[in-house]
Amino acid sequence: MNRKHLSAAAAVTVSLVLGLTGCSTKGDSSPGSGDSGGIKAGPGVTDTAIRVGILTDLTGAAAPIGKPAMQAEQMYVDEVNAAGGVCGRKVELVVRDHGYDVQKAVAGYAEIQPRVAALGQLLGSGQTAALLDSIERDKMLTMVGGNSAANLGRQHVQVMNTTYDLDMINGLDFLVKTAGLKAGDKIGLIHQPGEYGDNAAEGARFAAKKAGLKLVVQTIKPTDTDMTAQVTAVGAEKVKAIVFAGTPGQTASLVGVAAATGLKVPVLAHAAAYVPQLLATPARPALEKMLYVTGGAPALSSDLPGVKELVVKYRTKYPKEQLNVGIQVGALNAAALVEALKAACEAKDLSREGIAAGLHTLKSFDNGMGSVLDFSDPSKSPNRKSYILQPVAGVPGGLKTVQDATEVPAVAEYLATEG
Template structure:
């Protein structure tokens, strides 16, 4: 059994200093010259464009900040790992980030199933996770102290799409979705939006994550012949679905949410995708009415080899700017608790055309949704 005893004043002071040092050491990833941030997302496989886009946009911002001296004199060091868009790998790589890489905060995860899988780790190890590329309500309600979402939710996107369908005269809406947490999150949002209007989902079709096995789900859509179909998945399987659906004569209005990876989808479907609606959670990249679009376009051009601003790297840029702003607000001697408090205080913060509204009881910074459409093999602004 361990024994305890009173100590002298000098020893007590030394013990207090030791405890203080241990408390500081508990917040890994901070040194006099560096802030280590961990990004675990999909860098390989049929959804790799999403992880690579988030990385490109975020890294451009961090490089720009570092070139200007960093945050309170500390350079941001982004450590990246590939989870292949698989929950088990996301868990393994997240544990490595925290226990081996000793990161200060996590950032820029991609996908509902992967983010859901690491949520218990984030809570248990009390490490902030900022800006996951997912709109799932499971990551928003109830509020998790350590988890901060920047983008609008899938409920917000589904509501916008359903409202548009109804406005254009649709009487029946089906859902073709990836059979996992992501797919069911958007399905749930669509069901809520339809229920508000006295409707239900007309038909459902599914496919498995990280596959292009869309034929069974497509058959369900061809049987139902709905006026509109909400498609839920990344660009590769949805590109396959769009091409086969059009080839099979499906006349339904097709639409999908932002997670698809717009630029990758357009690149794969070309004019075969004409008419497809895509809801977005960032302003149109070519729209200079939002100053943040021009700023992200410029920083990506400078620090990402002249890359063009698209929807995914735009989200990476915008999300990185939110993290940088919070790190700045966390002060010259940041702790994870200070970062959380700084994020909670970002209410009414204007990033240049988009406004953040975070609080202790609201960890979704934005709720704006923008509609776009593929036209002549290009993406265009609808509203």
């Protein structure tokens, strides 16, 4: 199945919900398009402001990711504004909470769409799938929170990091080498259906076939909380490893049940299936010993200067919040959007189409987070390298680096077959 035609469905949810502190919304005026100081302007742009929408989850199942992502984005924008803004204008975030509800996301989009120049964050693949046609119709540059390959190929929808399938190909290559897997060995593949799980599974299937591994497949529902049946099924087949694409709560159950039943094999999960709160559960010892995490973002415990600076700034501004990958998502989105706005300003075109064109000028974007991203072609993943991380308590984000960002040769082979 071609990776660009995966069916849209609800994506990964985060099962551990953090309490939400107050969050204000702002920016309800509706400027029209036209010429502003010699620069072409579109909706959301005035002589003094550029308004950017944030459509995310602040109170629902994905709030542990959505909230820090929004906060990090606001933190970055505040710094930009303190330094004079962009194109002589302040960047203002118009925040709406959809609570991880698709219908609320659709309603929120309809409300803010006339008032904003772009969407700096749209969290949730289910929410994204419901809005894709509207985003393209409105020519609204949108930075999506899910890295499904199904979102590639649209002029105004931007995947922000390595797609799930590529992460799994890179990750399974690591697992084959470090766990000593060989042709003929069986591995479990446990995943949710939908954009997230199916895309991750597609990459895992390709990598497994290339390595000569036999897959034992189990599917799960996003609402499933007990992985006993799935672990029992793959364990009966004597698998030597497990590849997983689900929610963080499911990760804790899977690894905990596997360890308790004697199936002490390595588990490779996508980064979307992990949050540091899991280390506060009884599954912590098994997680630290058995789990590996693959994704395009480095560990927050990394020595990379950009990561260390982000951690210090976030802890200073939000000392009561727990660090996780959400702050990297928010910081990346904000930095890329600001550079897109600068490019659009240089071209004297702050219309929605001008802002999208500005993003596509960023062929070697580096915000100090470990990988250089290419946003020039929305039909391609902006990154093809994945980190391998492992849970560990007592460090920022609850993860340490096991392998730096790597693209294995199988990625190019896979993309050639999919193209």
